[in-house]
Amino acid sequence: MSTMRSLASSAVGATAAAGRQHTGAKFVTSRAEEYRRYARQCLEIASTFQDEKARVILLGHAQAWLRLAHLAQVNRHIAELMVQMARQRVIVKHALDAGQHSEMEESLLDVLEQSLSIFEKHRIFLLSCSGSSSAPLPSDAVTGQGLSGHNGHRAS
Secondary structure (H helix, E strand, O other), X not given: OHHHHHHHHHHHHHHHHHHXXXXXXXXXXXXXXXXXXXXXXXXXXXXXOOOHHHHHHHHHHHHHHHXXXXXXXXXXXXXXXXXXXXXXXXXXXXXXXXXOOOHHHHHHHHHHHXXXXXXXXXHHHHHHHHOOOOOOOOHHHHHOOOHHHXXXXXXX
């Protein structure tokens, strides 16, 4: 059984590496897209196995990759909202400093803060769902770290 796991892991890793080698051309994919690609590869590989247990393991890995894709997407939205909120706070401060009305600016800031709260709740929900998986989550997917340095994108 462990041989099949290592074969499946090797196949997924090799397929993923092959997907990144793109005849010298550089392209940027989000982590969510990358994780969805891994899930598709697990599904494709699973269909080639005759052993039921190996297919079940790969299907479980595909589900874990899809959960990671959703989590990465939420982390990206949270990071983007935080940037938008910082910009909006500057706009509100500028309006107040200039003695201008700032109701619209403050209203937009309020909506951004509410959106952030909703995405953070959704992130907590996704993390609670991830506990049912046997596959561990990468630490950057759990914490959302790494997004600010890559702006949610990473060159492959």
